[in-house]
Amino acid sequence: MKKIFITLILIVSISFSCNDSITEDLGPSYDRSNLLNNWYDFNIIPAHKTFKRELDQFKSKTNSFKENPSASTLDDLRIQFLDTYLAWQGVEIFNFGKAEEIYYNSKVNIYPVNSARVNSNISSGQYDLSNANNFAAQGLPTIDYLLYGITPESDILNKISSNDHLTYLINITDEMITNTEDVMRYWETNKLEFVNSIDNTSTSSMNMMVNDFIYYFEKGFRANKFGIPAGVFSSTPIPENIECYHSKINSKKLAMESLRRIIEFYEGLEYGTGYPYPGNSGASLKKIIIELDQASGENNLGDRISDKINTAKQMLSELDENFYNQINDNNTKFLRVYDAIQEVVVLLKVDMLQLLSINVDYVDADGD
Amino acid sequence: MWMQTEIKNGISDKIQNYKSEYTHSSTLAFFRIGFGLLMCFSIIRFWSKGWIEQLYLLPDFHFSYYGFEWIKPIGEYTYLLFIICFVSSLLITIGYKYKIAIITFFLSFTYIELMDKTTYLNHYYFISILSFLLIFLPLNSYFSLDNILNNKSYSLVPKWTINSIKLLICIVYIYAGLAKLNSDWLLEAMPLKIWLSSKYDLPIIGEVLLQKNWVHYLMSWGGMIYDLSIPFLLIYSRTRLIAFVLVVFFHVFTLVLFPIGMFPHIMIFCSTIFFSSGVHKKVLNIIKTILKNLGLYFKNQKLKQSDQLNIVGQNIIVPLLIIFFFLQTIIPFRYLAYPGELFWHEQGYRFSWRVMLIEKVGYTNFKIKNPNDGSSFMVDSSKFLTPFQLKQMSFQPDFILEFAHHLGDIYSGENNRIEVYADSFVALNGRASQRFIDPKVNLYNEKESINNKTWILPLQDEIKGI
Numbered sequence: 011m012k013k014i015f016i017t018l019i020l021i022v023s024i025s026f027s028c029n030d031s032i033t034e035d036l037g038p039s040y041d042r043s044n045l046l047n048n049w050y051d052f053n054i055i056p057a058h059k060t061f062k063r064e065l066d067q068f069k070s071k072t073n074s075f076k077e078n079p080s081a082s083t084l085d086d087l088r089i090q091f092l093d094t095y096l097a098w099q100g101v102e103i104f105n106f107g108k109a110e111e112i113y114y115n116s117k118v119n120i121y122p123v124n125s126a127r128v129n130s131n132i133s134s135g136q137y138d139l140s141n142a143n144n145f146a147a148q149g150l151p152t153i154d155y156l157l158y159g160i161t162p163e164s165d166i167l168n169k170i171s172s173n174d175h176l177t178y179l180i181n182i183t184d185e186m187i188t189n190t191e192d193v194m195r196y197w198e199t200n201k202l203e204f205v206n207s208i209d210n211t212s213t214s215s216m217n218m219m220v221n222d223f224i225y226y227f228e229k230g231f232r233a234n235k236f237g238i239p240a241g242v243f244s245s246t247p248i249p250e251n252i253e254c255y256h257s258k259i260n261s262k263k264l265a266m267e268s269l270r271r272i273i274e275f276y277e278g279l280e281y282g283t284g285y286p287y288p289g290n291s292g293a294s295l296k297k298i299i300i301e302l303d304q305a306s307g308e309n310n311l312g313d314r315i316s317d318k319i320n321t322a323k324q325m326l327s328e329l330d331e332n333f334y335n336q337i338n339d340n341n342t343k344f345l346r347v348y349d350a351i352q353e354v355v356v357l358l359k360v361d362m363l364q365l366l367s368i369n370v371d372y373v374d375a376d377g378d
Numbered sequence: 379m380w381m382q383t384e385i386k387n388g389i390s391d392k393i394q395n396y397k398s399e400y401t402h403s404s405t406l407a408f409f410r411i412g413f414g415l416l417m418c419f420s421i422i423r424f425w426s427k428g429w430i431e432q433l434y435l436l437p438d439f440h441f442s443y444y445g446f447e448w449i450k451p452i453g454e455y456t457y458l459l460f461i462i463c464f465v466s467s468l469l470i471t472i473g474y475k476y477k478i479a480i481i482t483f484f485l486s487f488t489y490i491e492l493m494d495k496t497t498y499l500n501h502y503y504f505i506s507i508l509s510f511l512l513i514f515l516p517l518n519s520y521f522s523l524d525n526i527l528n529n530k531s532y533s534l535v536p537k538w539t540i541n542s543i544k545l546l547i548c549i550v551y552i553y554a555g556l557a558k559l560n561s562d563w564l565l566e567a568m569p570l571k572i573w574l575s576s577k578y579d580l581p582i583i584g585e586v587l588l589q590k591n592w593v594h595y596l597m598s599w600g601g602m603i604y605d606l607s608i609p610f611l612l613i614y615s616r617t618r619l620i621a622f623v624l625v626v627f628f629h630v631f632t633l634v635l636f637p638i639g640m641f642p643h644i645m646i647f648c649s650t651i652f653f654s655s656g657v658h659k660k661v662l663n664i665i666k667t668i669l670k671n672l673g674l675y676f677k678n679q680k681l682k683q684s685d686q687l688n689i690v691g692q693n694i695i696v697p698l699l700i701i702f703f704f705l706q707t708i709i710p711f712r713y714l715a716y717p718g719e720l721f722w723h724e725q726g727y728r729f730s731w732r733v734m735l736i737e738k739v740g741y742t743n744f745k746i747k748n749p750n751d752g753s754s755f756m757v758d759s760s761k762f763l764t765p766f767q768l769k770q771m772s773f774q775p776d777f778i779l780e781f782a783h784h785l786g787d788i789y790s791g792e793n794n795r796i797e798v799y800a801d802s803f804v805a806l807n808g809r810a811s812q813r814f815i816d817p818k819v820n821l822y823n824e825k826e827s828i829n830n831k832t833w834i835l836p837l838q839d840e841i842k843g844i
Contacts, residue, residue: 113585116422150394183446187616208579209579210576210577210578211579214579233581237756241755242755242756243756243757244755245748245753245754245755246753299491302575305808306810309810311810314810330490349684356741357743357811359739359741359808360740360741360803360805360811361739361805361811362805363739364572364737364739364805364808365572365808366576367575367576367737368576369571374638376499376637376638376640376641377499377636377638377639378635
């Protein structure tokens with residue numbers, strides 16, 4: 011018995027010394043609570059505040075337009091509309107808590123817009139914006155339709171300045187403002203609970219944030235902005251399904267902005283400024299991954315994800331400002347961007363989830 | 379010639395002698411009661427977690443075992459199946475119409491397991507084959523309702539009946555141990571390294587201890603040595619007590635760390651069969667006292683205490699069980715018939731006591747292509763599968779093939795047979811992800827069989843060992 015034991019110990023020690031790919035101990039130097047704090051202070055709150063500010067601006071520009079409808083006030087409104095839509099790109103990632111509960115994302119940014127529904131709502135004046143059937147008849151895509159989509163184009167100024175259209179525009183803007191205030195109140199009152207929920211369970215803030223991030227990257231960014239209009243999920247391309255279809259010219263700007271917010275979230279950069287989180291341990295998702303994947307050396311997953319995101323960003327920047335034209339003129343080039351984004355999805359959903367040992371499903375079935 | 383006959387006679391004498399060795403039947407009675415109660419509890423637990431609905435009723439599509447495609451959940455009647463399984467467990471516990479009860483249990487439990495392989499667990503398979511074995515053993519010979527009704531009770535049963543249960547348990551441990559003799563487990567401490575360091579939220583040990591490299595190696599090696607040695611430590615009477623303490627410690631530890639359900643309870647209970655019949659008798663006496671206090675203990679005045687129980691059909695049962703155990707020892711080695719890395723392609727992985735050996739994450743999407751005009755589109759698989767099925771499907775080739783056929787059936791027109799291609803990436807035991815399925819192979823044309831699946835791309839790495 012003793013002999014066997016000694017032999018085994020020998021085998022163990024030999025195999026330890028033979029193997030030089032053994033990694034360092036994983037230390038608790040990355041602090042998940044610190045990471046949640048950083049996300050909260052430097053990404054979530056500033057993104058929501060910015061969006062709210064832009065919405066308020068939009069409301070006041072709408073009022074100016076109402077008082078004095080002209081081509082110039084309409085232009086002001088359109089410019090402010092783009093700023094508001096850009097600000098939204100920082101909010102959509104965080105489909106969490108109140109936002110999830112009230113279908114905030116669906117109410118603000120489901121596209122394509124259901125223009126028939128918008129028109130019937132406007133003409134009847136009877137509608138309930140919390141009804142799921144009206145999700146595609148409100149929010150930013152609806153404003154895009156009202157400001158750019160009415161045909162013929164020469165009618166836009168006339169129609170949008172009419173009482174019923176203006177009332178609808180103001181109503182859906184107010185709806186967004188109210189919902190945004192609700193969501194912001196949720197974040198303000200739940201900070202402590204949020205930053206302390208670091209367990210590795212399906213309901214902890216930590217895991218839900220990672221899952222929300224992946225979901226946004228795969229669905230909100232990859233599928234909605236690229237895959238669906240490019241025809242990846244259908245037999246033929248559907249360029250009408252790009253984000254901001256009626257203004258068209260804004261589509262690339264929105265996608266670029268969305269990617270900027272994604273990079274900030276992943277790399278640990280402050281919203282807007284793009285500077286690394288301040289403080290002693292500026293814990294970020296990337297830093298945790300790098301620490302967990304020391305064994306890979308040069309090929310660290312944290313860096314590989316950054317590299318692939320940057321490749322996608324580079325390719326995205328070379329597309330036409332107008333995705334509608336890009337898809338019609340050269341969909342292959344557009345699809346190549348989709349493929350580059352898809353490579354990031356693989357790293358996030360397979361390699362990253364394995365490393366973090368986070369489950370994507372919420373079924374608590376037994377394992378063995 | 380003469381020598382050979384003598385050896386033959388010697389062996390058959392030994393077998394004859396062994397067949398006529400007897401031991402006290404309290405062990406079998408003890409095992410029957412424990413097994414029955416554990417199964418009752420398992421079924422209640424499964425039901426109360428809402429898993430019958432979640433795993434068997436909600437999904438539109440079910441993954442079948444090769445050759446058992448005809449076994450599917452039966453709608454609302456699935457609940458009836460679980461009730462039958464529960465009632466038979468109850469009858470096993472009290473030892474009423476034991477033979478019918480254990481056969482019913484084996485059939486209903488195995489049917490449940492065969493309904494959808496998404497839920498495959500090694501310990502479910504263990505329960506299935508254990509209950510098959512128990513069909514042939516006289517677990518109602520003592521301390522059972524059958525005794526009272528038949529006016530007969532036996533204090534001695536053939537020794538091989540108890541030893542065959544022990545043998546099955548030993549096979550489980552030893553094969554689980556052998557499976558750990560591979561480079562991922564021993565040299566990389568994978569996948570324990572991933573799992574343990576993700577338990578940072580456990581009190582006391584999570585933040586520091588479970589993050590330590592040496593802890594990962596200690597637990598990998600400890601688990602391997604435990605599995606390989608515990609059967610012998612349990613068999614040998616002088617180490618039995620310490621072995622049992624180890625069993626309890628090990629399984630409680632795994633229970634805390636991993637979501638492995640009933641497995642620890644079952645294995646802890648099973649190891650108690652190694653104790654002497656005196657211990658089991660004492661436990662039965664305690665149960666007797668409790669029943670008496672509750673007024674539930676019936677004494678049959680006509681009960682005849684017989685000594686030996688002679689098993690009817692022993693001459694058929696013994697060879698049958700020898701074949702059964704022979705199969706148990708070779709089935710785990712069937713993977714040798716397949717080229718490539720077992721942990722990667724998983725051909726011959728199940729039913730082999732390979733427990734907790736691999737951490738796999740997959741991401742598999744399907745492309746439907748119309749060969750007539752060359753157009754194609756990607757499918758949203760989550761429309762057809764539950765998140766749990768989606769997860770299991772994404773890294774297991776037989777699941778991928780079965781689902782590809784399901785999609786092919788859905789999207790094919792009457793005169794237009796479409797093509798199905800998989801875009802699949804899998805990561806194994808901390809390795810970087812790589813492409814899993816040949817994207818150029820039309821899976822709709824590939825048939826499920828026991829032959830090697832040539833469309834699985836090889837792992838760009840080697841795992842040495844058994």
